[in-house]
Amino acid sequence: MAQATFRIWRTQPGGGGAFQDYQTEVSEGMVVLDAVHRVQAEQAPDLACRWNCKAGKCGSCSAEINGRPRLMCMTRLNSLNLNEPVTVEPMRTFPPIKDLVTDVSWNFRVKKTIRKITPRPPDAPDGTYRFAQRDADRVQEFRKCIECFLCQDVCHVLRDHREFNEFIGPRFLIYNAQLEMNPIDTADRLQDLKDKHGIGYCNITKCCTKVCPEHIHITDNGIIPLKERVVSRFYDPVTRLLHMLK
C-alpha cells in the first residue's frame, strides 16, 4: 500500500500550536477524514477532530486542507497531490479548542438574533398550506445548508476584519433569505438586515459560494436579492420620497 504524509495542526496545552507530520497508509477511495482517523487509531489517539456522518450531510468535519476550506469527509485523496505533505488545519476564523476542533458557538448565538418564521393563517381548514413547487424550489436551495460554517470561515469580513459584532456572515444571510422567501412567512427582516446584521459589509466577492459543499449559490441567489430588497426599501430615491410624503 502507498504511504502519504499528513501535516496536521496540533494545539499545545499552553496555547498556540504547530504542524506535525504523520505518515500513514493510503488506499483507493480514501478521503482526508479516513486518513485522520487512521492517524488517530494508530499513532495519536488524543488527536481531536469533529465528525459525524462521513457523507457530507452533517457539516461537522470542516477544516482547511492545503489551505482551502473543505469538508474532510468529502475530500478524496486522489484529488490531492500525495507526493507533497497534505496540510490539515482547523478553520482559522474561529477560536481554537484543540487540534482540528474550533469553537463555533458564535454561529449558534447569531442565529437566535434573527426573527423566526411568522406564518400566515393556514390556507385550508386542516391547518395546511398551498404553494407551488417553483416557490418551494428557491427556498429549498437555501435549506440544503448543512451548517458546516465553511462560508463563515472564508468570509474576509469575519476572517480578516473580525467584524463578529457587526456582521452575521453568509450562512446567516442565507438563513434570512430562506425565511424571507418562504411562501408562508409574513415577518419583515429588512430593517434588521440593514442595521443589526450588517448586510452592507458583504462586497460580493463570492468566496462563500466557491467553498459551499452543497453548491448553494449563496451570493447570486441569496445575498444579492436581499441586498436589492434592502436598497429599494431604504435607499431608492423614489421610495424615500413617497415615504416622506406619506
Place this chain on the structure above:
Amino acid sequence: MADATTYTYDVLVIGAGGAGLRAAIEAANAGASVGLICKSLLGKAHTVMAEGGMAAAMANNDDRDSWKVHFADTMRGGQYVNNWRMAEIHAKEAPDRVRELEAWGAVFDRTPDGRINQRNFGGHRYPRLAHVGDRTGLELIRTLQDHAIYLGIAVHMEHTVIELLLDGGGAAGAVAYDRDRGTFHVFAAKATVLATGGAGRAYKVTSNSWEGTADGHALAYRAGAELQDMEFIQFHPTGMVWPPSVKGILVTEGVRGEGGILKNSEGRRFMFDDIPDNYKPQTASDPEEGWRYVMNDKNARRPPELLTRDHVARCINREVKAGRGSPHGGVFLDIAWIKEKLPNSEEHIKRKLPSMYHQFKELADLDITKEPMEIGPTMHYIMGGISVDADSQETRIPGLFAAGECASGINGANRLGGNSLSDLIVFGKRAGEYAAKFAQQNGQPRIDTARVDKAIKDSLAPFDRGSKGENPYKVQQDLQDTMHNLVGIVRTEAEMREALTKIRALKERTSRVGVEGHREYHSGWHTAIDIRNLLDVSEAIAVSALERKESRGGHFREDYPDKVAEFGTFNIVTKRGADGSVQVSRLPIPPIPQELQQVIEEQKS
C-alpha cells in the same frame, strides 16, 4: 462531586435528534424548564442522515389512504409483534405532526395542486412519505432546531452522559462530561427523556455515525429498565459497498421508489424470484406493472424491490453468497435504466435524488444517471429498545421516558422505511408532554453523590492505566467483527453462543483499556467510555436472538428458518439481574382489541 458543576431542570432531554428536539419543544411549551444534552453540535445528530421521508397518511396523493391502512401496513411490516397501541397512535397522529412542521418553516416538496407531496416506499400501500428530495432528515432536524432555539431551552452541546441518577427507584437526572474540556457535570431533573438513537456502532458495516453507540439503551439497562425486541435489527438492503472508506453509508430506498431495480451479476432482476406469500397480492407480476406503479398508476402494484427491508436484504445476501454478486461484494442497483422510459431521465434523477447523485459522484466517482450503483446490506436500525408505555413513553422507571430509536414497540420485528421520522415526532412529542406533566406533579429529587463520584471515577480509570492498557479502538473493532460475523443477517445457535463468549471476553478487556494525554476532546477516551454501552447492548442482542428460535422480520435463524405462530404471541425482554448478569424473559403481547384486529383483516386482501 468535587469538580462537577450542577444544573437543575424540570425536564432533562438526552439526545437532540428528531425525538429529543421534539420532546424538548413540547416540554418547554408546557412551561417546564428544559435542559437538552447533545453528543454533537446542535443539528448534527443522526436524524440528519435520513433521506426518504416521513410516513403520514395525509392522503394527498391517493385519497384511499387513511390511518387504518397505515396502521395495517405497520403491523404487517412488523410481523404482528409490534405494540399495537403504539402503531395505532403513530398512524393517527403522524399527519398532524407533519403538518405542524410546515408552520415551523419546513418546506416540503409539493403536489401539482400545491399540497405536501408524498412518495412511495417499501411496505406502504399508498404514496405516504412527505419528503424534501432525498434530504428529509436534514429538513426535519433543522426545522425542529430552528423552532427550539427560540423557546428558552438550555442546550448543552458536545456532552456525553455516562450514568443516569436515581432517587428511590425513580429518575433523578444524569451525570455527563463535556467533550471539549473533559469536565463533569451533574444534571438534576424531575423527569428525564432518553432520545439517544441507535446502536449501529456495534457492527462493522453500518449506516450510523459514531454517535450510534446505544447510550440510552445501556444507561436505561444499567439503571434497571427493560430492553425489548433486541433481536430485531434492520439491515438496510442498500448501503454503499465501494470505496472501502464509505462502506455502509446509506443509499436511500427512494432510489427504488423512483424506479431503481436490483440486478445480479448475470443481469437478472432477482427480486421477482422470491416474493413472500403475504405480499403477493400487492406485488407487481412483471417489470411493466412495476414501472406503472412508479409512474403513479393507481391500478398497478408495487415492484418487488419495494418489499420490506428485511426480505430485500436477505435476497441480496443470498445472491452474493451464491456467487452472483458485483465486483466489490454487493449487487447492482440501477436507476439509470429509466432512460428507456423517460426522455429527460438525467434531469429527473438529479431532481428526485439530488444528494444520492452528489454522494456517488463525489465519493465513488460514479454518475448514477448513467451507471448502476453497487450496494449491499448495512446495519441501519434497531427495532429493539427500552420498553415504554405506549401513550406516555414512560419506561418501567418512574420519571424516565424514552422516544425514537432507543425506545421499542412501534416497529415490531421490522420497521417500514419512513416510519422512523414520523415515530420521532409523534412519540417525541408525547414523551415531552408526559415528562413535563410528571415534573409538575413531582418534586426535585435528591442527588446520589456517591453514585456521581463512582461514575466519574470509573470513567477516568482509563487514564490511570495510561498507554499500558488495551487500545480502546482495537476493542471496539473486535466487537464490531464479532457482531458482524456472528450475530448478523443470518444467525445460528452455535455462532451466537460463540459471540456471547467473545463479548464477555471483550468486557474483561474493556476493564483494562487505557488512554494517555489530556481530557480535552480526547477521542480515544470517548471510545473507551462508549464501548461499555456497546458491550451491554450487544450482549442483550445476542441473548435475545438466542431466545427467539424462529425467523421473523429482522431476525433470521438458519437453524430455525420458519416463522412459528407461538413466537408471535410474546416479546423478548432483557433486564440486568442483581448480580449484573443479563436476564431474559418472554413477555406476552396483550390481546389486540377487536376493532384493530378488524382493520388488519380488512387490509389483508
